[in-house]
Amino acid sequence: MSDINHDVYGSMLILDRMNEYTQQDPLYSFALDELLCKETGRGGPPLCHIWRHPRSFIIGLRDSRLPGAAKARAWLEQRGYPTAIRNSGGAAVPLDLGVVNLSLIMPKDGPGDERFHGDFERMYSLIREALASTGCEVNKGEVAGAYCPGDFDLSIGGLKFCGIAQRRQAHAFVVQAFVVAEGSGRERAQLVRDFYDLAGAGADAADYPLVEGGSTASLEELTDIGSKASEKFAQAVKDVIRGRQTAEGMAASAARLVLPGSREIHDMAERLRLRYSPK
Secondary structure: OOOOOHHHHHOOEEEEEOOOOOOOOOOHHHHHHHHHHHHHHOOOOOEEEEEOOOOEEEEOOOHHHOOOHHHHHHHHHHOOOOEEEOOOOOOOEEEOOOEEEEEEEEEOOOOOOOOHHHHHHHHHHHHHHHOHHHOOOOEEOOOOOOOOOOOOOEEEOOEEEEEEEEEEOOOEEEEEEEEEOOOOHHHHHHHHHHHHHHHOOOOOHHHOOOOOHHHEOOHHHHOOOOOOHHHHHHHHHHHHHHOOOOHHHHHHHHHHOOOOOHHHHHHHHHHHHHHHOOO
């Protein structure tokens, strides 16, 4: 029996931006999440934002403070990877069209709602159910040598394919997951290792992850999902949520939905860039 919370998904709307990746700013989707979260905190509906971004490299706030971070970012930019510092937790991750990003945007239950663990569990349950048809067991727990390591690394056969982070506001929060669906997990892990080799020069080894190439794989490599794994995984996520939506919940959520305009999103992206830029 599924342990996904039916009440949450009964009124959750899906914002599918899988094929809306003309925006080149790596912070665009993070800025959209920030604005959607504010709206949810003001009484807007819960949302599942599904998105991809072209080749780019997202840096954690702690990464940006490493002694060689500026040099490492310049190296990435020269290789064709626009970089940005994200406002949610977690460490460095590369993005491309083979990585599916999920954002669960939900209101807090009240002033004392700081249930970090339960929120991560909700994302884990959603992804695990979306992959149930593959017959593969999805495990959680930190994977040694993986990039963006954490207690809620998701793995199959000991290889990480997903990391989870979150961003909490006063009245709502966003749980974000990156899912490596297509391509080579080893190549992505090697890119992150190369970044840390430059960024971490002169730093204590405990200040950044020690990434190993063989720690990460894609769903395409780990399962029999086949070609177009990104689209298939995204569809499976939507199917899980739609199986729990209710007509009453959807009608109420649709009436409360307010989406920000492109100019507002760009303005927020610029504010995030300035707020989290290295001082």
